[in-house]
Amino acid sequence: MMKIGITGSVASGKSTASKLISSGRGPLFNADIIVKKLYNKNHFRQIVSKKFKFKLDSQFKKNLKDKIFKKQENLKKLEKLIHPIVRKEMFVFLKKNKNKKFLFLEIPLLIESKMQKYFDKTIFIKSNKKLRLKRYELKGGNVHLFNLLDKKQIKDTKKMKLCDHVIVNNKSFLVLKQKILNIIKKYE
Numbered sequence: 001m002m003k004i005g006i007t008g009s010v011a012s013g014k015s016t017a018s019k020l021i022s023s024g025r026g027p028l029f030n031a032d033i034i035v036k037k038l039y040n041k042n043h044f045r046q047i048v049s050k051k052f053k054f055k056l057d058s059q060f061k062k063n064l065k066d067k068i069f070k071k072q073e074n075l076k077k078l079e080k081l082i083h084p085i086v087r088k089e090m091f092v093f094l095k096k097n098k099n100k101k102f103l104f105l106e107i108p109l110l111i112e113s114k115m116q117k118y119f120d121k122t123i124f125i126k127s128n129k130k131l132r133l134k135r136y137e138l139k140g141g142n143v144h145l146f147n148l149l150d151k152k153q154i155k156d157t158k159k160m161k162l163c164d165h166v167i168v169n170n171k172s173f174l175v176l177k178q179k180i181l182n183i184i185k186k187y188e
Helices: 014-022 031-040 042-051 060-070 073-096 129-138 143-152 156-162 173-184
Strands: 002-008 028-030 102-106 121-126 165-168
Touching (some): 014 028, 014 102, 014 173, 031 073, 031 102, 042 060, 042 073, 060 143, 073 102, 121 156, 129 143, 165 173
Parallel strands (some): 002 121, 028 102, 121 165
16 A cells, blocks of 8 residues: 655645545545534534633634634634544544555645654645635635745745655646646655
């Protein structure tokens, strides 16, 4: 089994790249999907609203964002709640799929969380900041939140040195697809 980690900065195209590389080759773990599922669980929402001292209502995400914007250390507090759960789900995924030839894991904070040791190969998806911001806004994202999340991540130059492969994703979908195929062919 080869475990391939895919990472990149906010709105760099990680999810698109992950879907392309895993398609027909092996199962894909997506940390962002695990987090989205967490936010939909009432029990988790209760824990978060209690920890950050706000009322649990239909404005949950807005209230949480407000807490993070007012005090950036709250993002670290939130990550301390989320990361252990995501990591546990990752280990469940790895165990469940241990007989597969390839396993693909999309982990946005793979480098920041010092998780390289869990992967045989890592791929960093890189895009320029202006393009990433445009993509983020097109998906309904907030500029302030983008800047906060982007600032929290390790600089691209450092990530590039820590990954086995770097894909620059500033062009078309077809260019991205070809770059991904060139990498995966080395391991098939």
